[in-house]
Amino acid sequence: MEWTDVLGIVAGICTTASVIPQIRKAWKTKEVDDVSPGMFATLMLGVGLWVIYGITQDDLPIIVTNGASLALNSFMLYLMLRYRKKKK
Amino acid sequence: MEWTDVLGIVAGICTTASVIPQIRKAWKTKEVDDVSPGMFATLMLGVGLWVIYGITQDDLPIIVTNGASLALNSFMLYLMLRYRKKKK
Numbered sequence: 424m425e426w427t428d429v430l431g432i433v434a435g436i437c438t439t440a441s442v443i444p445q446i447r448k449a450w451k452t453k454e455v456d457d458v459s460p461g462m463f464a465t466l467m468l469g470v471g472l473w474v475i476y477g478i479t480q481d482d483l484p485i486i487v488t489n490g491a492s493l494a495l496n497s498f499m500l501y502l503m504l505r506y507r508k509k510k511k
Numbered sequence: 512m513e514w515t516d517v518l519g520i521v522a523g524i525c526t527t528a529s530v531i532p533q534i535r536k537a538w539k540t541k542e543v544d545d546v547s548p549g550m551f552a553t554l555m556l557g558v559g560l561w562v563i564y565g566i567t568q569d570d571l572p573i574i575v576t577n578g579a580s581l582a583l584n585s586f587m588l589y590l591m592l593r594y595r596k597k598k599k
Contacts, residue, residue: 427567434564437557444549457545461532469525476522476572479515484564 428484435488442495446502455506463500467493516572523576530583537590544596551588555581 449455470489477485537543558577565573 427564430560430567431564434557434560437553437560439557441550441553441557444553445547448545448547448549452545454545457536457540457542459533459536461536462529465525465529465532469522469527469529472518472522472525476515476519479518480570482568 431482431484432488435484435491439488439492439495442492442499446495446499449499449502449506453506455503456508458503460500460503460507463496463503467496467500470496519570519572520576523572523579527576527580527583530580530587534583534587534590537587537594541594543591543594546591548588548591548595551584551591555584555588558584 445458449458470492473489474486474493477483477489533546537546558580561577562574562581565571565577
């Protein structure tokens with residue numbers, strides 16, 4: 424493994440793990456009103472396409488990190504649907 | 512330009528643009544209490560590292576999209592600092 428692979432994996436861990444504090448917050452407070460559903464929908468489409476791009480480039484860091492990101496963002500979207508309030 | 516470059520750019524536009532609905536929402540409602548600052552801090556560190564990774568790989572889609580992402584997320588972090596309320 425090249426050091427650039429390690430760099431890509433660390434970068435990927437950060438961008439992938441970034442949603443974890445948001446999941447924790449939503450889980451704890453059960454409040455998601457200020458979080459944008461459009462953000463997570465667009466993000467999931469994007470990371471899905473990144474996985475395909477990674478496959479075409481045979482680029483393991485891109486595939487693994489965006490695959491994990493897709494899973495975590497799906498869970499966040501589930502929490503948003505579960506905790507959202509009706510429009511005022 | 513290869514079709515895989517186009518795929519990478521479309522993927523990057525989605526992940527980069529994903530924060531725009533969140534910026535719009537925060538701008539309109541001036542409410543950011545449910546949004547995690549930890550998410551945006553970790554995300555900015557991550558996309559910064561992705562830019563460096565892209566440079567080492569000479570991968571234009573990664574450099575351009577994560578560079579734009581860094582700028583947009585910085586703006587969102589500014590909005591969060593501006594609109595956050597004191598802890599209850």
